[in-house]
Amino acid sequence: MEEKIATEVTLEDVVDCLGQEEGEEFFEVLKQVQRIIENPESIQGLRAIHMASRLAAFRLKIGLRAQHYKAYYSQDKSMTTKRRKYLTETMYHALEENINTLKLLGRIDAHLT
Numbered sequence: 001m002e003e004k005i006a007t008e009v010t011l012e013d014v015v016d017c018l019g020q021e022e023g024e025e026f027f028e029v030l031k032q033v034q035r036i037i038e039n040p041e042s043i044q045g046l047r048a049i050h051m052a053s054r055l056a057a058f059r060l061k062i063g064l065r066a067q068h069y070k071a072y073y074s075q076d077k078s079m080t081t082k083r084r085k086y087l088t089e090t091m092y093h094a095l096e097e098n099i100n101t102l103k104l105l106g107r108i109d110a111h112l113t
Contacts, residue, residue: 017083022065026091029058033098043102045109052102059095066092 011030015023032055036043043051066088073081 014087017080018087019084022084022088025058025061026087029055029062029091029095036098044105046106048102048109049106052099052106055095055099055102059092059099062088062095063092 011027015027017023018026032051036051066085069081069085069088073085
């Protein structure tokens with residue numbers, strides 16, 4: 001049995017795998033998520049709604065790409081194609097909860113004011 005070696009995956013590795021345009025969008029989404037992690041109390045009201053709409057737009061593009069990889073590259077078993085498919089599908093599904101939470105924060109703030 002072959003021993004598996006643990007490796008660290010960097011953001012640059014992800015961008016390289018996805019390509020320039022997809023990688024930049026992926027990076028932009030991660031920057032938005034990092035803002036939430038670092039300073040969640042600053043994301044409320046209209047700011048939360050704006051961030052939710054921006055992430056929802058990114059989610060749409062990412063979801064379309066995920067479906068494209070699934071449909072058109074289903075026979076392509078290359079590691080790059082698999083990684084692209086898995087990364088886009090994972091990001092697509094993960095964004096849903098962030099978007100819903102941001103929308104909820106915006107609504108709560110609207111009811112309190």
